[in-house]
Amino acid sequence: MELLIQKCQSCQSRNLRNILARGETQKVFVQCRHCHALVARYELSSGGYFHAGKGFESFLRSIERDGGLSSARDIDELYHAAESEANTEFEELQQTLKLKYSDKLP
16 A cells, blocks of 8 residues: 655645545545645546445445435444445554654654
């Protein structure tokens, strides 16, 4: 897995904000807080949004926007799978970041 911590291409700042835009598709725009430049834009895949700590209702709204509603049991299973996967991936990411950056995480 390749890991990068984003920084602004214009001013090299790492002080960034994520802006979630919800429409036909869900997109994340990354903006530099220092010079306000656009750093990146990501388009989320169907079911690709999981907000830690916001619970099932947040996940349900995300799936509803994707138009992928099915049975309640399927949705509950998707939620628990997304929650577990996000937590596991984040833990793995922390280990990889520690190996790459040691105690000097940008």
